[in-house]
Amino acid sequence: MQPIVGRGVAEVLDYGDPNFKKGDLVWGMTGWEEYSLITATRPLFKIEHTDVPLSYNLGILGTPGLTAYVGFYEIFSPKKGEYVFISAASGAVGQFVGQFAKLLGCYVVGSAGTKEKVDLLKNKFGFDEAFNYKEEKDLDAALKRYFPNGIDIYFENVGGEMLDAVLVNMRLRGRISVCGLISQYNLDKHEGVHNLSCLITKRIRMEGFLVLDYYHLYPKFLDTVLSYLKEGKVSYVVDIAEGLESAPAALIGLFSGRNVGKQLVAVAHE
DSSP, X not given: OOOOEXXXXXXXXXXXXXXXXXXXXXXXXXXXXSSOOOOTTSOEEEOOOOSSOGGGGGTTTSHHHHHHHIXXXXXXXXXXXXXXXXXXXXXXXXXXXXXXXXXXXXXXXXXXXXXXXXXXXXXXXXXSXXXXXXXXXXXXHHHHHHOTTOEEEEEESSOHHHHHHHHHHEEEEEEEEEOOOTTTTTOSXXXXXXXXXXXXXXXXXXXXXXXXXXXXXXXXXXXXXXXXHHTTOOOOOEEEEESGGGHHHHHHHHTTTOOSSEEEEEOOOO
């Protein structure tokens, strides 16, 4: 039996790699355990910037931030003034996509599952508008209300009914970046998407991606986002559960939207 693995921040206690030394702080794939033996098959990134909280390396300076950066800038080739929609917008990735889009001068709307999260999107992350998808009986009508001229860019985190509604509201030559389909992961049978013909009639480009294919961009990403942080241009929210024993409940909570921002588990040891 092997421990569950996930991205973590750790201190090097012993090493067999000349790129690291005892006491280095790193982030990468670690086990759900107090001590991990990490092989060369798992990439590790040395943490050079210790003037920010360590948790940032699992959020805005780690995989979620890089995912947002790649999915927005690299996949979309966005332009100032475009109309951007983000589902699961208060999550670990969506919150950064929206802020990147606002920095570029786009009109940005996000969806989330509680009033608290909607308020967070508008009041902390600077989205132009946000709505609670659970309160909308008709997602198509909701999107038409917020995007009367249609959507240029959709950052997809949800799938299912939301994707179906977005497709009919996309503008000509719109772009959809597929980061995740969280509404579908635990279904016995995935919901069908019925409006795929819009990909043809609207000449929409829809592309899925894995952030691991873009790790070579990490230095460029880090320089960009560190400057945003130092200039106060981006905000970051994290949800921390205390103790390794809380990890299973924290993981399960992701699928009901219980967390606000990136879900982390703090593991303490002597």
